[in-house]
Amino acid sequence: MTVETPQPVHSRPPLTTLVLTPLLVLLLLAIPTLPSQANKTPDVATLDWTLAETLLALGVVPEGIAQIDAYRDWVLEPAIPNTVSDLGLRTQPNLELLASLGLDHILISPMFANLEPRLSRIAPVTTIGMYGPDNDPWQSMLEATREVADVVDRQQAAQRLIESTEAYLEEMRGKLPGNVPPLLLVQFMDARHARVFGESGLYQAVLDHLGLDNAWPGPTNYWGFSLVGLEKLAELDAQLVVIEPLPTGVADELSSSGLWRNLRAVRERPVIYLPPVWSFGALPSAQRFASLLATALQETHGPNDGSETDA
Numbered sequence: 125m126t127v128e129t130p131q132p133v134h135s136r137p138p139l140t141t142l143v144l145t146p147l148l149v150l151l152l153l154a155i156p157t158l159p160s161q162a163n164k165t166p167d168v169a170t171l172d173w174t175l176a177e178t179l180l181a182l183g184v185v186p187e188g189i190a191q192i193d194a195y196r197d198w199v200l201e202p203a204i205p206n207t208v209s210d211l212g213l214r215t216q217p218n219l220e221l222l223a224s225l226g227l228d229h230i231l232i233s234p235m236f237a238n239l240e241p242r243l244s245r246i247a248p249v250t251t252i253g254m255y256g257p258d259n260d261p262w263q264s265m266l267e268a269t270r271e272v273a274d275v276v277d278r279q280q281a282a283q284r285l286i287e288s289t290e291a292y293l294e295e296m297r298g299k300l301p302g303n304v305p306p307l308l309l310v311q312f313m314d315a316r317h318a319r320v321f322g323e324s325g326l327y328q329a330v331l332d333h334l335g336l337d338n339a340w341p342g343p344t345n346y347w348g349f350s351l352v353g354l355e356k357l358a359e360l361d362a363q364l365v366v367i368e369p370l371p372t373g374v375a376d377e378l379s380s381s382g383l384w385r386n387l388r389a390v391r392e393r394p395v396i397y398l399p400p401v402w403s404f405g406a407l408p409s410a411q412r413f414a415s416l417l418a419t420a421l422q423e424t425h426g427p428n429d430g431s432e433t434d435a
Contacts, residue, residue, distance in 0.1 A: 166228035166276055171214045171239070173199050175231045175252060177408045178269055180204070181285055182278040187225045190214040197369055199402040201412050215239075222246050229275055250275055254406065255325070257346050262329040265406045289407045293333040296418040301425040306339035307331065308362035308389055311403065312370055315377035315384075316354055319403075324348040326405055330413050339363075339389075347404060354383050363424070364389035365396045365417070367403070396420045 169188035170176050176189045180202035188209040189195065195204060209225065212218040219242060222230070227247040232239065234253045243249045254268045255261065266286055273282030309321040321327045322340035325348015331338055339362030344350045357364075364387070378384045385391070398420060401413040 165278075167226060168229045168231060168276060169209075169211060169222060169225060169227050169247075170231040171211065171217055171236050172231065172233040173214075173402060174254060174268075174404055174406050174409075175233060175272060176204070177202055177402065178272045178406045179231075179276065181408045182269075182273055182276065182281045184276045184278060187227060188222060190217055198400050199405065199409065200400055202408055217243075219243075219246065231272065231275065255346055255348070255404065259324070259346065261324055261326060261348065262332070265326070265329070265410065269407055285407055289411055290333075292411050293330065293414050296414045297334045299418055299427070300334060300336070300421055301427065303425050304336060304421055305361070305363045305393070306337040308339040308357065308360055308364045309367065310357070310364065311349075311367045312374050313351065314371060315374050315381060317351060318354065318357075319349040320344075320352050320357065321349045321403065326403055326409055327401075327413060330410050330417070334414060334418070349403070354387065357387055357389065358383075359388050361392075362389045363393055363396065363421075365398060365420070367398050368400050394424060396424055 165184055167187050168179065168184065169186050170179065171190040173189075173191075173195050176186060176195065177199055179186050185205055186208060188211045189204060190211040191214050192204055192208065192210040209221060211221060214236065217239070222243070223246045230243050230247050230249045232243065232249060232251050234251055234256075237251060240249050240251065250271075252268050252271045254264045256264075269282050269285060270279070273279045309327050310318040311321075312318045320340050320342070322338055322342065322344040324344055324346055328338060328348055339360050340350075341360075342350055342352070342356070389395070398413075398416045401416060402409040405412075
């Protein structure tokens with residue numbers, strides 16, 4: 125029987141190992157200075173203002189947003205940095221510009237679902253909705269915030285945004301006067317027609333958190349509003365709150381309108397005008413609406429003197 129003799133163990137590594145080892149050491153030392161792809165925030169763009177405001181509130185600046193000038197008219201906050209590319213119309217974005225941005229992801233809402241086949245040739249597309257039939261608007265806002273955060277890896281920021289928004293609304297509730305009548309929230313389409321906001325929608329979700337009553341008794345769509353003629357508001361006993369922007373010429377027409385002057389809410393109480401708040405927005409718009417509304421109610425009805433109690 126042949127017995128194999130064990131080979132001797134070398135006391136030093138082969139020459140190739142000696143040559144490679146310094147290179148490996150240099151590479152290892154360099155690793156912490158190289159950008160980590162795993163931790164890099166994806167480059168995203170969005171056609172939807174609600175998703176845009178949510179990204180910005182999470183600390184993510186999109187590479188592109190559609191209709192930035194109109195966003196600054198209707199949404200305002202969070203502000204869009206000047207470095208963000210304007211993608212053109214929300215319904216007809218500039219596809220060449222989108223393709224040039226080197227995007228990792230494009231975010232849209234269901235309203236723009238017809239664009240997904242073309243957008244998906246540029247980058248993966250995620251559709252995130254918020255409002256719909258039988259949706260609880262507040263819970264939908266929370267869910268959408270978390271979905272956006274998952275796309276851009278900002279889950280902790282999403283939780284902080286949720287908690288800070290809820291805390292802020294509670295703070296605003298504590299500052300409200302105790303004598304606020306039911307509110308009638310409207311946004312003019314022209315001098316004779318307005319959206320009136322009721323059940324569902326962002327405004328109602330904020331009213332619920334603030335403990336305020338809505339004066340509108342009629343139905344609304346799943347966006348939370350109904351389009352009505354001013355005559356439908358004639359006898360409602362309420363504090364009228366007009367959310368801007370007003371269409372061109374409407375302020376002048378209202379000043380000479382007998383119908384407007386004879387609305388009960390106009391005759392009996394001062395009308396409150398609020399700067400624009402995106403009625404189809406998410407948590408950033410909820411904070412903005414709560415802040416503007418609480419301030420206006422304090423100015424109109426007096427500050428909270430601490431005598432009222434929560435219902």
